[in-house]
Amino acid sequence: MRQKVVDITNRPTDSDPIKIAAELNRLEPKKRARTLQQMPTEMIDAVFWQLEPEDQAVVLDNVPHDQVIRLLESMDPDDRVHLFQAMPADLISRLMTQLSPRERHCTELLLAYPKETAGRIMTPEFIRLKPGMTVSDGLAEVRRHRDKAETIYVLPVSDDAMRLVGVVELEDLVLAEPDERIQKLIREPQYSVSAWDDQEVTARLIQAADLFAVPVVEKDNRLVGLVTVDDAMDVLQSEETEDIARAGATEPIGRAYFSVSPVRLVRSRIVWLSLLALAGTLTVNVLSAFETTLEAVVSLALFIPLLIGIGGNTGAQSATTIVRAMATEEIHTGDLLRVLLREGLVGLILGALLGIIAFLVVSVIFDRDIALIVTLTLIIICTLASLVGSSMPLFARIVGVDPAVVSAPVVTTVVDATGLLVYFLIAATVLGL
């Protein structure tokens, strides 16, 4: 790894910030910190915007004061807010006082909105046009204020009271006649989001409508900012990473795999693992309750892992499908009944298909009684698992919990215990124990 440390710092010529940031993210924390401290000034300037907030903080700790200010001033307001979230409060307030009034104002604007809202990821730095302007006025406005705006491709149009009228795109200005009115160029259909809307909802709108940016409004439709497509992509990426982590019963580590210590990996997993283990002890109770049945027919034990395994997988399939469909807003909590009917049917069919095969195999290798027990259990477990796997994410959303939290592993654990119960109740009945 020492190799790599030298590797990066000795190539100030390679100016591709993406590659450098990617290499940095493959270094363990200590080495990364050392590398950042060794980085030549011009490379830091080039790569800073690509760094994780934590690393940006490290950089700011190690560069001269004037560069700190230069780097902070150069950031987009939403990125700066993101960085500040990774800093101690006193440091933030000290840095704030050193920002130019304009940048400080922008930062405070964003910080006024809760985390994960459109207001937090928007840029308050945009060029706004007025409906009455001509195209040439508009272009003049763009040229005059370019360096004050994050993008000039999407230009919000607002009235004198800053109420959003619509947006025009730079393209429209370039192609229209100079004396055309801005009013005439406003895009249809019109889209906008509230500063208090969820960042993921905002990002999905940008994606679905193929927008470069969507205007952000406060109450009375007052224009306050713009969320750009690049921020939307980052939001979707981090939301997906979060959902996937949760689906695997880990807390998101929030940054690149190699860039966190093994201890941090343990911390991201131990809580979930313990909770699931605790819930798993239910299976011990169920089995103790049926210990006499087990002693009578030990061969019943042979099918325990297989049956609860299949149940767990069926439940995981439903949960994964539903959680994803909820994330992409295809399913709402109101669909609970509709979902249960579909998933119940799907689970029943899956269970029946597997059950038939199981009956043929088991009745040959073991005996008809065991075969009957296994088959009936499969049918019920699969139906049950699909119902549990599909309803739990919806219930989670209803009580305000992230549906991704109750996906595969949680469902599997729930199905394990109930599956055993089903198995032994059927066994006891069939065997008349």
Added chain:
Amino acid sequence: MRQKVVDITNRPTDSDPIKIAAELNRLEPKKRARTLQQMPTEMIDAVFWQLEPEDQAVVLDNVPHDQVIRLLESMDPDDRVHLFQAMPADLISRLMTQLSPRERHCTELLLAYPKETAGRIMTPEFIRLKPGMTVSDGLAEVRRHRDKAETIYVLPVSDDAMRLVGVVELEDLVLAEPDERIQKLIREPQYSVSAWDDQEVTARLIQAADLFAVPVVEKDNRLVGLVTVDDAMDVLQSEETEDIARAGATEPIGRAYFSVSPVRLVRSRIVWLSLLALAGTLTVNVLSAFETTLEAVVSLALFIPLLIGIGGNTGAQSATTIVRAMATEEIHTGDLLRVLLREGLVGLILGALLGIIAFLVVSVIFDRDIALIVTLTLIIICTLASLVGSSMPLFARIVGVDPAVVSAPVVTTVVDATGLLVYFLIAATVLGL
């Protein structure tokens, strides 16, 4: 649902294609087809580009011939190719002959590249500038060819042999002096992809570098197209949906949840479920091998679901983390050893932590022997599970299989059987059976 059918078709005034498409995707197949057939022409024109290829095909089956051609002509080439993929070959060739020569040519260009490559999702319709042009030449070129290009925000610059020189953005033209040379405005750092590059790699570059579009080149750096950010977002979305589906041991259904029949849901799950069940039968074999041990100490059976459950969850945690890190290109196959060391350590720590707690609890409720067996098993199973869960995705990539395929459920199934083996070997040793 009938309600909804009327709902959509009676609101030609609501022209937001996003909302209409979303509503359509919540209808079962039959109702959706009926709705599409009832849709007024102007609404079809508005919503067509937002429809799933399958639904676009349905529409084309039901509208007059001239509208078919109009709709096809209006599509971006990459979307048209996407649609053709959902059509029978003979129909494609018939439609191709009716396209304008230019659109046909574009479509054939894209179809020449394999699925899931940059070449398939690029647009061959772009405005290219030459290094020697002045800014005003460039702007004139943009105005002249606007309707021939999918975007005018990113303008590739190429020499007379069509070799890519770089890109300029419309912004640069608008802000530069009219007599400035295009050469001078070329963006740094320069990015481009090969037409044969994977579509996900292309999309992630666009995301990482915050690009609006990236130029696509053939051999000799010959410029052939442009991949735009909106296509990149769609690629990432579908790749992520695919990964998540695989992580849940289902085949991606490739469209909205309610828009597919329960039978199609069954088909997307039965194959994986059967394969996993087949692999799961290994657990039956392991248990039969130790049936005598079980008969001697039935209470051993009590911990089977709990132990393999914990093992499965630990493996799922590793697998999920690694698969995601591979998708975002933080981990390469070359990192196998590095990953194994980290995950082995993490698994060992997790196993030790749970083992200690287990020992205290079990030795109180049951006896020291059982407690010892459970603890040792936990430590070994967790370490083993982390190693399996982290290595399988990497091995999959090495042999050219999608790593997402061997995530949580597969790992869990593998860990189940090996976990049981570990458990009973330890038990036999400790109990001297």
